[in-house]
Amino acid sequence: MGGALSFTLGSLLYPSMLGxxxxxxxxxxxxxxxxxxxxxxxxxxxVVEVRAAGLWEYPVGQTALKKGTTKAVRAVGEQLVAGDAALDAACRTAAGQLGIDLPNQPSPQQQSFASRLNAETGKQFDTDLATTVRTTNGQFLTTVAAVRTTTRNSLVRALADQVNSTVLDHISAVEKTGLVDFGQVLVQETTSPNVPAQNLTPPPAVAGQPPVVLTPPPNSTASPSPATG
Structure with a gap:
């Protein structure tokens, strides 16, 4: 990985997959x-974090399907699109039952993740995608574990179970590309850059605005709802 990636990740990746x-x-x-x-x-x-994560990662998966230069990178795109669509459906269902308001846009930080990758092409895109997704998903496992072991709400437990499975699928997919810079992953997972709070918070949905729906790909086998609570 080049110095540009090191600087970009160091500036953006905090506090994890979600921003x-x-x-x-x-x-x-x-x-x-x-x-x-x-x-x-x-x-x-x-629940809000899960929603925000999908709102930036799903379109990145769509971009990988179009711009990935190898079969493995395009497979990452398939994994992101299918997994995030199913996870988002489960998240919206849980939020509706729990009375939780969800955003319709990712945080400014997360939008910068997607914008950077959208601007890249070729091998630079492939390597930045693999390392970014590995870093964010790897760090998010800590949050998932903490919620799963402490929550007393059965809907949140079921959602955490599905998030855990989806995150591990994403990690496995990017590792199979052979493009992950594990040195960068370690640095970013153990460093907390000083990022303004407003850049880490997704804007609230506009009143009356219908929720953004992440559409699953045709013939997707991912389950949108692991449990009813």
């Missing part, structure tokens, strides 16, 4: 008590 600011002052505070179990601030933030 979402952790705004909760008391993550363990219970904010609702639906039939599926107590819902905390951390649970709510997690």
């Amino acid at each position: 979402v600011q952790k705004v909760s002052s008391a993550p363990s505070r219970v904010i609702a008590t639906p039939a599926t179990g107590p819902l905390t601030e951390a649970d709510r933030d997690f």
Whole structure:
């Protein structure tokens, strides 16, 4: 990987796959008590984060299908599109049942991920895609584990299970390309750059605006809803 990638990743990749600011002052505070179990601030933030992640990663997958120069990179695109579409459907279902408002756009930071990759071509695109997706998904596993082991809400547990499976699928796909710069991955997963909070927060959906739907590809076998809670 070149110096340009090192600078870009160091500037953008925080706090993980999501690029979402952790705004909760008391993550363990219970904010609702639906039939599926107590819902905390951390649970709510997690659902929003899952939504925001798909909103930037899904179109990147579509770009990989078009611009990937190898079969393995195009396979990453297929994995991102199918997995994120199924995961987003499950996320929207859970949010609806839990009364959680979801964004229709990713955070400014996440938009910069997609913009950078959209501007690249050839081998540079392939290598930046592989390393970016590996870094963000690898770091997000920590968040998934924390939520899965602490939440008391069955819908959030089911969503965390599907997120975990999807993230591991994405990691496996990019590693098969042989293009991941693991040195960069390690640096980015263990470093916390100073990123303005406003760049990490997805804008709220406009009132009355229908939710953006990530359409699954034809003949997709990914399940949109792992459980009903």
